[in-house]
Amino acid sequence: xxxxxxxxxxxxxxxxxxxxxxxxxxxxxxxxxxxxxxxxxxxxxxxxxxxxxxxxxxxxxxxxxxxxxxxxxxxxxxxxxxxxxxxxxxxxxxxxxxxxxxxxxxxxxxxxxxxxxxxxxxxxxxxxxxxxxxxxxxxxxxxxxxxxxxxxxxxxxxxxxxxxxxxxxxxxxxxxxxxxxxxxxxxxxxxxxxxxxxxxxxxxxxxxxxxxxxxxxxxxxxxxxxxxxxxxxxxxxxxxxxxxxxxxxxxxxxxxxxxxxxxxxxxxxxxxxxxxxxxxxxxxxxxxxxxxxxxxxxxxxxxxxxxxxxxxxxxxxxxxxxxxxxxxxxxxxxxxxxxxxxxxxx
Ligand code: KG4
Ligand code: ZN
Numbered sequence: 001x002x003x004x005x006x007x008x009x010x011x012x013x014x015x016x017x018x019x020x021x022x023x024x025x026x027x028x029x030x031x032x033x034x035x036x037x038x039x040x041x042x043x044x045x046x047x048x049x050x051x052x053x054x055x056x057x058x059x060x061x062x063x064x065x066x067x068x069x070x071x072x073x074x075x076x077x078x079x080x081x082x083x084x085x086x087x088x089x090x091x092x093x094x095x096x097x098x099x100x101x102x103x104x105x106x107x108x109x110x111x112x113x114x115x116x117x118x119x120x121x122x123x124x125x126x127x128x129x130x131x132x133x134x135x136x137x138x139x140x141x142x143x144x145x146x147x148x149x150x151x152x153x154x155x156x157x158x159x160x161x162x163x164x165x166x167x168x169x170x171x172x173x174x175x176x177x178x179x180x181x182x183x184x185x186x187x188x189x190x191x192x193x194x195x196x197x198x199x200x201x202x203x204x205x206x207x208x209x210x211x212x213x214x215x216x217x218x219x220x221x222x223x224x225x226x227x228x229x230x231x232x233x234x235x236x237x238x239x240x241x242x243x244x245x246x247x248x249x250x251x252x253x254x255x256x257x258x259x260x261x262x263x264x265x266x267x268x269x270x271x272x273x274x275x276x277x278x279x280x281x282x283x284x285x286x287x288x289x290x291x292x293x294x295x296x297x298x299x300x301x302x303x304x305x306x307x308x309x310x311x312x313x314x315x316x317x318x319x320x321x322x323x324x325x326x327x328x329x330x331x332x333x334x335x336x337x338x339x340x341x342x343x344x345x346x
Contacts, residue, residue: 001020001021002021002073002074002325003020003067003071003073004018004072004073004074004075004076004321004325004328005018005061005062005069005074005075005097006018006019006075006076006077006108006317006320007058007075007076007077007090007094008078008090008315008316008319008320009054009078009086009089009090009091010082010083010086010090010110010315011046011137011315012086012315013032013314013315013316014032014050014053014054014057015027015028015029015030015057015315015316015320016057016058016060016061017316017317017318017320017321018061018062018065018067018321019318021325022119022326024120024318024321024322025065026060026061026062026065026067027061027311027312027316027317027318027321028057028060028064029057029316030049030056032045032046032049032053036176037175038176039170039176040166043083043084043086046083046086047085047086047089050090054089054090054093061317069101070101072097072103073103073104073328074098074104074333075095075103075105075106076094076105076106076107076320076321076327077090077091077093077094077105077108077320078090078091078108078110078113079091079334079340079344080340080342080344081109081111081341081342082110082340082342084341087341090340091107091338091340095336098336099336104333105333105334105335105338106324106328106333107334107338108320108323108324110320111142112323113319113320113322114133114135114138114281114282114319115131115133115142115144115150115279116319116322116326117313117316117318117319117322118279118281118306118308119322120308120322121308121312123304123306125277125278125279127144127145127146128143128145128273128275129143129144129278130142130143130266130269130270130273130278130279131279131280131281132265132280132281133282134281134282134283134290135160135161135162135283135284135315136160136163136177136283137163138155138160139155139156139160139161139208140152140156141155141204141265141269143273143275147323147326153204153273154203154204154265155205155206156207156208157206157207158208158209159207159212161208161258161284162177162179162282162284163208164208164211165179165182165254165255165258165284166178166179167212168182168211168215168254168258169182171215171216172247172251173240179283179284182251182254182255183286183287183288183289185247185248185250185251186252186255186288186289187248187288188248189248189253190249190252191252191253191256191289193246193249193253194249194254195253196214196218196253196254196257197210198257199211199261204265205265206261206265208261211254211257211258215254219234219242219243220233220234220239221233222238222239222242222243222246223238223239223241252289259287263290263293263297266278266294266297267297270301276303276304277304277306278298278303278304278305279305279308280305280307281313283313283314283315285307285313286310286313286314291307294307295307
């Protein structure tokens with residue numbers, strides 16, 4: 001029996017999980033609300049909150065299953081990518097435990113872990129499978145040939161899908177992170193009401209910055225009633241009134257476009273590779289519009305579709321633990337000179 005304690009601290013969630021032979025026993029996450037009023041994650045505040053949260057979170061991951069540190073065989077942590085100050089808290093903590101208890105250390109790539117969240121529960125995809133990973137920092141299509149062998153075959157050339165949600169929400173006056181709020185309002189809205197353009201990007205890559213600009217221009221003209229220098233523009237009050245009166249339809253239309261951009265590329269990837277076991281992962285895979293459209297597309301094209309449980313979609317240490325388990329089997333250990341890194345290829 002191999003028992004691993006894993007820590008995730010790449011952005012604004014402090015999380016710790018325990019897994020035994022690939023089975024998740026506990027997964028505790030502390031969210032940081034301090035960023036809400038700033039419209040995005042403030043790196044210094046995130047690092048400080050991680051420092052405050054890490055001891056109680058690790059303690060709860062162990063005590064909730066009546067385990068102690070002495071039952072742990074290896075310590076894992078998110079090495080990259082992420083906010084460097086945030087990553088340093090988790091990496092130093094895991095390194096200290098590994099040194100003090102003389103147990104192996106395992107460094108995990110956050111994006112690899114998002115993909116492997118699909119191996120936590122049954123049913124699991126067969127290898128090779130495709131995974132669309134959509135988070136606040138990344139949008140990638142990956143071919144996963146084994147738990148430790150993956151290749152990125154498409155990615156965003158500008159904003160990530162999560163950023164597209166969050167920035168659109170900000171334009172609508174919603175607080176950060178706006179993705180879940182757009183999801184909520186979209187439930188009551190009509191996604192066909194407003195039309196935002198789909199960018200024509202080559203191969204399997206994505207772009208979301210044009211969508212943000214088109215929403216901005218659209219809102220500048222929304223509810224306009226007066227003419228200024230021969231041009232019609234809406235006053236701030238007219239824009240706010242228009243947003244208030246049309247929020248569900250606006251959210252549903254924005255969400256529908258983001259989802260179609262994502263799924264059209266995923267469909268292309270499946271046709272090009274011939275792979276029909278297909279997963280989604282990352283924070284945006286919690287989006288109800290994406291989940292539903294993904295499953296509908298799967299039925300239409302005879303895919304086997306996989307979506308991690310909600311708690312394994314957004315940042316969590318369970319996905320770090322499962323990835324570390326496969327690295328443990330290959331004895332892929334890090335030494336104490338390993339450092340956290342804001343960016344790293346994998
Ligand atoms: O994977 P994640 O928790 O953190 C990163 O690694 O970035 O993803 C966070 C992103 C945020 O942009 C958030 O707005 C988005 O995931 N998100 C959602 C939903 N839940 C989280 N976007 C749309 N609908 C949701 N339900
Ligand atoms: Zn993430």
